[in-house]
Amino acid sequence: MQSILHELDRRREQARAGGGEKRVAAQHAKGKLTARERIELLLDEGSFEEFDMFVEHRCADFGMQEQKIPGDGVVTGWGTINGKIVYVFSKDFTVFGGSLSGAHAAKIVKVQRLAMKVGAPVIGLFDAGGARIQEGVDSLAGYAD
Numbered sequence: 001m002q003s004i005l006h007e008l009d010r011r012r013e014q015a016r017a018g019g020g021e022k023r024v025a026a027q028h029a030k031g032k033l034t035a036r037e038r039i040e041l042l043l044d045e046g047s048f049e050e051f052d053m054f055v056e057h058r059c060a061d062f063g064m065q066e067q068k069i070p071g072d073g074v075v076t077g078w079g080t081i082n083g084k085i086v087y088v089f090s091k092d093f094t095v096f097g098g099s100l101s102g103a104h105a106a107k108i109v110k111v112q113r114l115a116m117k118v119g120a121p122v123i124g125l126f127d128a129g130g131a132r133i134q135e136g137v138d139s140l141a142g143y144a145d
Contacts, residue, residue: 015053019094027094035075035092038125042088043079050077052107073100073128076107078114087115090125100128 018024018034027034033041039048073095078087089111108124115122 011054018092023094032093032127034094035090035125035127038127039075039077039079039088039090042123042125043081043086044083047079048077048088049079050075052076052110072104072107074104074107076111078111078120085118085120086123087111087120088123088125091128093127093129 016036018036024034073092074089075092076087076089078085080086089108112122
């Protein structure tokens, strides 16, 4: 059981690292916060509950199968602001420039649908370069969802 928990912790740490130290440093050098840092500042302390942390894109073209990063460039979940529930997504520029993939879009749509069920607002924090061209029209379809 300990090995399973250790592996879970390792995978969570990997997901929280986004695009890695070099890309996070580049983000900070531009005076910008990471997706997780923006969420942390926005929500009440300790209230954020993330979901779909391990989602990865499904693209196998252009060498993308070798470039999978947990979370796929968007952090999603819910938390509170002044004690009120809000759902949030924050695009992570350190992962593929925060660009939209099919899996990325599905995470955002899930946030919107869950918020609609409970009548909570959705807050989207954008720092992105548009659709992920490697996925072609599959990524563009995410805008329609």
